[in-house]
Amino acid sequence: QAGYKLDIKDLFKYPEVAELATHLRVSDTQLADQEEVSGAVLLTPIQQWFVEQEQPVPDHFNQAVMLHREQGFEEEPLRQALTQLVVHHDALRMVFRKAEQGWEAWNRGVKEGKLYDLEVADFKDVPIGPTLGQAIEAWAS
Known part of the structure; x- marks a missing residue:
């Protein structure tokens, strides 16, 4: 800097x-300019490819990650870190919608609603083995 x-x-x-x-x-x-990018943006080549696949339910395409740490996580610092990550990386705030002329994309501003979902589950009391897998699957569905 x-x-x-x-x-x-x-x-x-x-x-x-x-x-x-x-x-x-x-x-x-x-x-590079590090100011927040918001508003209409062009689709990247991979995004254009994805929308051309005409998925039956394209709005259900997302990336879910399950974090595990034996000692668990402190929820508030984790939320703060994820918020900073999403604020810094404009592409993590991109939203897409189908319009008459094809797909549109735009970057939500950091003050335009919820930036991500974080659901917390505690499985410390569930024994390791098939029971744990079943508990995780039941919680996730």
Whole structure:
């Protein structure tokens, strides 16, 4: 952000700040605008391909992730991290709808409603084995 460049290998090779500073170089790359993108956007090639497949229920295509940690998670810090991720990456806020001339896409602004769903389930008291799998499937359906 300050206009300097540093190779990651140098960060590990020179752990002392005084040594590391001698390996800084002025960056010649332009920084991308990091302002929020919202409003109408063009479909990317992969998005265009997807809508051309004419899925029977395209609005049910999504990506679900199940996080597991033996000690569990603190829900509020996890929500804060996910919110920052979605705020930073405009593509995670993209919304699509079918219009008369084809599909339209737009980026929701960060203040335009819920940005993601996070459902929390605790299976610590369920024994590992088939019972756990059944409990997870029952909860997810």
